[in-house]
Amino acid sequence: MIFVAPSGDDTGPGTVERPFATLQRARDEAVPGAVVELRAGTYRLTETFLLSAEHSGVVYRAHGHGTPDQEEVVISGGREITDWSADDDGTHRAALPGPAPRQLYVHGRRADRASIPLEGVALTRTADGYTVDGTGPQSWAGDVEFVYRGAYPWSEGRCQVAAITGDAHTTTLTMAAPAFGQAARLYHSKFTWDAPGAGEFYGVDAPTSAENSPAFLTEGTFATRGTELHYRPRPDEPPTGVVAPVLETLLHARGVRDLTFRGITFADATWLRPSTPQGFLHYHGNGYYDGGDLQTVTFAEGEGRVTVPGDDATMPGNLIFEDSSGVTLADCRFVRLGAVAVEFRGAGTDNTLRDSEITEVAGGGLVIGDGARDHRVENNHIHRIGLDYHGSPAVLVTGASGTVVAHNEVDDVPHAGIVVYEGRGTRVLNNLVHHTMRVLADGGGIYISGPQGDSYATGALIRGNVVRDTITSYNYGLYTDYGAAHVTVESNAVHRSEASVVLTVWPPLDQVTFTGNVWDIDPGEAPDGVVLRGNTTVPGESFETDPRAVQITAGAGRRAGR
Template sequence: MLRPMRAAAFTAALLVVGAPAAIAHDAPPAKTVFVAPQASGPACSAHKPCSLATAQQRVRRLLADQEADGEARDITVQLADGTYRLTQTLNFTSQDSGRADSRVTWTAAPGAHPVLSGATRVTGWQLHDADAGIWSAPVPDGLDTRQVYVDGKRAPIAQTTPAEQNLKFAATPGGYTTTPATWGQVLQGRIGAAALKGVEFVYTGGNGPWTQSRCRTDTADGPVILMQQPCWGNVTKRPTFTQASGSLPSMSPGKAPTRIENAYPFLHTGQWYLDRDDHVLYYVPPENQDMEQLDVELPRLSALVTGSGTLDHPVRNITFSGLEFSYATWLDPSSRAGFSDVQDNLRITGDDPAHPQATCTFGTCPFGSLSREPGNIQFTAAHNINFEDNTFNHLGAAGLVLEYGSRHNTVEGNTFADISGNGIILGNTTDPHPSEVGADDRELSTHNTIANNLIHHIGADYPSAAGITLFFTQNTTVTHNELHDLPYTGISAGVVQGHVDNAAHPDNSTNINSDNTISHNLIHGFMQVLKDGGAVYVEGHQGQTITAPDGTVDRAASIAHGLNVEGNVAYDQGNSNFTWYDDARAQWIDWTGNVEWGGYLGQGGCQTTGHLDFTGNYSSDPTGEYHCSPPVPVDTHADGNRVIPPQPAAADLPLDTLTTAGLVGRFQHLTTDERPVIGYLQSPSGSPVSQPVDVLVAGSGYDAHTRVSFGDIPAAKVSTLSSGFLIATAPAGANPARVAVTTANGSVSATAPALNVARNRPAEQSSTWEGSSGTTYPAGNAVDGNDGNFSDTKNETQPWWQVDLGQSHPLDQIVIYNRTDCCQSRLSDYYVIVSDEPFTSSGLADTLAQPGVWSSHQSAQADRPTTVDVQGHQGRYVRLQLAGTNELALAEVQVLPR
């Protein structure tokens, strides 16, 4: 009886999501304050608008007058079109709050697109080094950043790799010895001792395959490079402990970095470097960019908008709508603490890894007060704050954080994209039981709703990020969001490895989590960079253990008030792991009616406590898998689950679940306003069919007017289920494996996997890179159907990779996927070569001159994907070869016949 009651409450919550606050019929008319980007003066009228700062002071006076008069009047601050370049954080307190029965709304003027920016536009460019194509421009004194954007796109910082530097590492106390022995001193001689302290080593997978830590160098003396403390100790000397739910692994001190960043000599095409001493920004534009015309934005604020409430005086009753929050940075990873990654962008930052961080008394507090990433928009003790129909992008930390006593807030209908860290964070990692440290329940984050948001391309700098993260929360609803193109997990619930709040009972990892719901979300293209995560990833206790009057555990009540994960759909997993992942000490979770396919493991975890229901789910992959056990999870129940094919057709799936997953109603425009995406295509055949067949297409951006064609033949019928799914009927004579989708915002084409004649075919390359740990990247990685790993050659002149298709085909397209973890610029200035006969030379010129060869020169950096039209040329052998000297790395190569 408890679950139906909870479902009814959940339905009621959906009905009020995004609804305006009730206003009495006799309420006085709202007051409007008008703002414009370059405005000045105190009027704040439609004809004489004012600045943001003046508008905030005007609102405070109006609120004070209302308080004195006993009035309750809504106030609207209307922002005109344009960019508002903030010189300091726009901070809201209880003085800016609406009253109990009124709101203050900061919103875009009709038809306007106001942008709140924390960046300085860089001008005054001059050619600095003509041979290297390096340009320079002055920046204001004291300006620092970790990001630069060129024409609205994130530019990579100057970087290199150990292979490019022909560099080997061995452990020494506090750092490394290098081969060549002079590398560090030569670099220091070129850039100076101060700049050497800015050189940053990046370690993908260093502290577990779910992490990417960063530490900076300190000094170079002979062959020895010392790393900055406390970062190096926090990365390599994490203490061991016996907590049954796992450990936080230390990185081997001899592990070579994945890449090395932030020094002038590392500059490559498309990259930037900031000389903080001389206040100069350097940039190497690609050939197609004109420095005189570029918009180069350098973020300088770490916080754009904040809400500084307190438990006694919360910030409340404010709405933000129609605004864009863009261009902010975050400088903590540049400190000596670096970025000692734990998971989900939680970090160890203390001065000594052997001592507690904050108030925890167990080791380094792996279960306690880990440092949480801040938000570029962050609210503390926030009540009834609404973020509706905004855009959060080009941000250097987390997009939005609601923490510490935040309740009854709504985040709905927003887009989160191009963010360095997490998309949305709710709750705190500290105080799992506030009452035990003298606080009261006002500290809890409760009754918050995150709904109908579009979240993609987050974790751009710190890829252990999740799209949505819940820490310690109650009565949270996360529903109808669409998340795609993610480096790691989609939605994460719980603090890493549970939470030990009392060292006297470390196995009792209790917290205040209860009554949270993750439902009807659409998650695809996740786990694209890191490993060991999932579409929905859960750790620790998700509900309270409720006892009956006789002292026994009331299982029904405990499950009903735990975590409900229901009606979510996930596909297109990159690096394989569990799709629905109940991990370390997870318990009291109800997985119901979820759908997943094309992963590796459908559901399971590692050292899970238990108390789990898994009911009515559709999965193409094994479920109930607990590879790290014993202990075997206790009290698990599975019932009514269905096994579906790895490449399911529409008939294999519950279409009502597909229809309701992701954005619904008026919020579907967040995807339909963008170019369509195809993330999955199921075709019953790879050749023309003799009778009509239905084809399932999954992705993003579909609407009732979407058109579908199969080659040049229009679909006989298109049934759009939602913005993320459609079913198209291929008529007789059409090839259902070759699909094009067209909307008002563009077209996209794709082919079913069965049509890729390169998959799992024999591949070879000119050499194979081997990492310091012995890991290799063979040629076959580029044709294994998984674009989350990659092949890689050594750093050499004109490296090549090739595949034997087994027989000759008339070829239509070759589809190339660049890697995602780093170094994408290496895959540029290359040739795609097709031959019906084996290649007879390793040299590029000789290969291009070989009789019967077809080739295409690709000068630009490869994308994900880059599609090369082969124009029907006949071929059995396909080669990719760089024109210059570098490593050749390929995430995936697909070869599509005509």
């Protein structure tokens, strides 16, 4: 057994009496079968913790894991900021410990980035930015960023302001290139239905808010200006315990087998891409446009068209397990993270996340990506996801086979909760998904799109889930979309959404069966390719006492004692 403690010494033997000080030293000493015991404290990484094939077969665990004496272990990519100077207005300033942070935490609490709404500001778009009557924006010193919420109903983009100039009458805002020009091309749609909201749209015509100027500061918020951090504390909260995340990747394991982490908190990492001139041109889920071809998708019956990336990029994980197999993350916590919390990338097999919590994350919660086989996500609580990048889902499964997502609780998410893109044999079982779609629209508590196999036997099974309180308008509790095929939706309870499920989409559904479900809104007649069999509509308050709904609810969500 190898012991590590923040107060240890890497020149020592790594014993309980004389532990090592760093994870790297323990990693280099460990052999397959070794157990690395981490003593209480915060391990502040100065570089990514890298693991490769020769580091396989090792268990890293909090000392006393599974007992009442389990010690609190935090692996952090953040830096504490202590050298403050104060202004008369209550603003505190300090030199940045690294790149300008996009998140800041005070005694573990997330401090909001200073922002103002732009509704009512008369912006006129030009080829490279905007003009504004008056001089107001000329006071916006800092690293200002525009947010485009609802560029599409499911999208929210971000673009930096490169320069603010003007005279006594007019202000000119020059936006960062290439992001602004790319955004103008991407966020271009036309809807032709005969109803309010139809017409041609350019999403960049209407930014919804501006962030990150000291001019926007209110109590409890922060902003950056060059190499300086500005923070205005709450009245009862002095500027102590302030941590800025610095590392973008806490841990990257590549080609590892049979690796285990137990009882450990991973915290304080960031993602800096949105702060560059490339911006963050979000499209759907964790995907964003990074240049290259754009395509036009035309809806059926001439209803309209949207512009989509030909090949989008994806938000990375703050913890990445790449081409790795037999990885187990158990009883861990992933908190205060700036991208996707955990990403299983590449051709790994039999990896597991269980009995853990993912929360306070700027982007997505968990991604199981292309090539993954037989991964399991069980008995976790995934909540407060997408705090900055509102299209990010709590769980995303894409291009994988044999994935099981079971008995999790997913809540407090700004868009979709559990998302399954094209894949094979995915099982979404007995999850409790609630209070999703809190910010953006056109999504669902559980969202499935694309082919899921080549038959019902090899397709997706969505069974025993409770989906409730899907918040914003234009949403579906359980959403089968965009050519979903070979999907069985069985014995789920869906209530308190704008619509329980959707049956008619483009491209159309094919071999999708809804059977034995209980919902509070009748979905209507089934089109070709869809089978409705044995479902029950229980409207109103009686839903929660209906015996079928009660039985499904009793079997959904996290299980005690795991």
